[in-house]
Amino acid sequence: MLKSGKNIIQLVIALAVLSVFVLFVLSNEERFQRNGEKDTESYGQQLAPYLWDVNVETAQEYVEAVGKQNNFHYVEVHHSDGELFVKNAMVEADEGLDGLMRAMGLMRESHFLSPIEYQGREIGVIKTARDNKNIYTYMYMLPVAVLLFTVILLFRTLVKDRNMRTDMELDLNESRHRLHAVMAGTPVIVFSMDQSGVFLKCDGKGLSKIGHESSQFTGKSVEECQGELPITLEDFKKAMDGKIFSRVRKAGSHSFETCYFPLMREERQIGVTGVSTDITTILDAVAQLREKDSELDQEMQLAREAHQSIMSTEVPSVDGLEIGMLFRPSLAVGGDVVRFHTGGGSSIGVTICDIRGHGVAAALVSAAFIYKLDELLGDYRDDFGALYTELNQHVNRYFPADRYAAAATVRVDVEAKQLHYVTGSKEPVVLIRANGKVERLLEPTSVLGSVMNSDYEEKCVSLESGDHILLYTDGLYDVQDAQGLELNRQQMIKWVQAGLGAEPQEVVDQVYRRAAEFSVNGKFRDDVAAVLIKIQ
Incomplete structure (x- = not known):
């Protein structure tokens, strides 16, 4: 911005100097033309008596005298009928500076014409020619113009430098006073x-x-x-x-x-x-902060241990089933729940739940959810619809207003080859058939705690050897890469399908690693939980 302004000022000064020079040239050319016409008219009047008396000899001497004075290098006088009276033409040498100027076209010949009058009558005409040597004047004036432009710029620079030095001295004094004030305090x-x-x-x-x-x-x-x-x-x-x-x-x-x-x-x-x-105060504050951090770490460790004991996420061993389980809180503790419960005989039940939020607050709510789930399972182990209806009312009534529970519960009957399920979540129970077909088992019901009087119904589907049942929370695919691209549910399920040749535990671990590699920083924004069950 400043450099552009400086260039504009210099351009204005240059244009001003150029304008003065152009005006001088135009004025000088006009004066040259006017003087030539005036001199031609004056010489014509002096020749009038000789033309009237037809005194050729005296007239010739006069025009030669005019040529010798170098006023005009060419003079012709004609009678009124056009007949030549006298003539003088001086041959101009093409050598020297004048010759060079003529060759370059910088020196041109100007012609003038004036009538000759005598006793009130026009008796003839005079023609003259003169070299326009104003180029020499302009050659002298051009360095003067350049010098003038340079002097103006130099003067402006000196004034600007002086002002800048004054401003710098003022800034320096002000900075010195500020420094002294800072040092004093x-x-x-x-x-x-x-x-x-x-x-x-x-x-x-x-x-x-x-x-x-x-x-x-x-x-x-x-x-x-x-x-x-x-x-x-x-x-x-x-x-x-x-x-x-x-x-x-x-x-x-x-x-x-x-x-x-x-x-x-x-x-x-x-x-x-x-x-x-x-920096004594700073170091003391850092030491106190580290002490507080240490105390907080100890408290979080106790909370983690208590949370893990409540979760009881040990994978049970059931004949006819292979089970893989993934449980990763985003912080020390989290709000996701994985709960295995026996279904009697050769069946096994699993509940997976995502309490909204994460951290300590979500962990406390998840503990309350587990306590209520275990209590209601004693009465509704064989009726998941009634179980979720009661759970929904409890969550709606006693949990914080923003702590919804997105849950799904399944019971796998190994002997009967049946899957009983109920959902209160936007995430489905995914059934991957032995032939590769994917079935999304999701009933049109609300998340637990969002609507007070929602009804839930248990559903049942048949199973075959080689089928896989997948339960998960959305934290498993809630990641994005460095370009901001989000991982989605469909891609995550494709990763599960691609690894089904391995054991279920290896499959869920591999999906978790791939999601971490996809994430921009290798971290997850939410708690992660998943259970994969294979029917043998």
């Missing part, structure tokens, strides 16, 4: 030392923090002051090697961070300068 020590380690300056409010006065150490060597200042001989020697660094050292009961810089003059190191800042 900030616990720092500003110092400089010569090559031998003698303090040239040692000042600042930081000295009063350790019981010393301002300038007390000026003129003393750093070796003499060791132990009294946070500045040491070892650090001085390192700084004299041209290194820029910082050190934290104690002086009395205070801790200082000292930054060292080489002191240079004309590319030669002549000493060391630096500043020491009292």
Whole structure:
């Protein structure tokens, strides 16, 4: 912006100088033309008596005299009937500067014509020619114009530099006052030392923090002051090697961070300068924060252990089934639930639930959900529809308003080869048939706790050997890559299908790893839970 403005000003000055030069040229050309016409008319009137008396000899002498004076190098006088009276033509040499100018077209010949009158009658006409040598004047004037332009720019630059120096001095004084004000109110020590380690300056409010006065150490060597200042001989020697660094050292009961810089003059190191800042308060605050963090870590560890004991996510062993389970809270504890429960005989039940949110708050709600689930399973183990109706009313009535529970419960009857299920979630129970067909088992019901009087119904489908049952929470695919592309449910299920040749535990672990690799930072935004059951 500033550079563009400067160029515009220079362009305006150049145009102004050029305009003056052009006006001078036009004015000079007009004066040359006017003088030529006036001189031609004057010579014609002087020749009038000779033309009237037909005095050819005297008239010829006159026109030759005009030529010798170099006013006109060509003169012709004609009678009124066009007959030539006298003529004088001087041959112009094509050598020298004039010849060069004519060859380049810079010097041109101007012609003039004027009637001759005598005693009130027009008796003839005079024709003249003269070289226009104004180019020499312009050649002299052009350097003058350039010089004028240069002088104007130089004057402007000098004025600008003077103003800039004035502004810089004002800014420097203001900065100096600010620095003094900061030093007066900030616990720092500003110092400089010569090559031998003698303090040239040692000042600042930081000295009063350790019981010393301002300038007390000026003129003393750093070796003499060791132990009294946070500045040491070892650090001085390192700084004299041209290194820029910082050190934290104690002086009395205070801790200082000292930054060292080489002191240079004309590319030669002549000493060391630096500043020491009292960071005692900062270090104390950091120590207290670390202590609090340690206490919090201990509390979180206790919470994690308590949460894991409540979750009881140990995978049961059931004849005729292979089970893989994944449970990864995004923080130390989380709101996802995986609960195995016996269904009697050769059946096994599983409930998977995603409490909205994550962290400690969601973990507390999930513990309450597990407690209520275990209580109701005693009455509704064989009627999942009634179980979810009761659970929904309990969550709606007693859980925080924003803590919904997205859940699904299944019971696998190995002998009967049947799957009983109920859903209160937007995520389906996924049944992957042995032939590769994928069935989404999802009933049009609301999430637990969202609608008070929702009814839920247990459904049943038949199973075959080689079928797989997948239950999961949305945290498993709630990730995005570096370009912002979101992983989706369909892609996650394709990953499960691709690995079905392995054991269920290996499959869910592999899907988790692939989702982590897909994520921009390898982390998950939500808790992750999944159960994969294979029918043998």
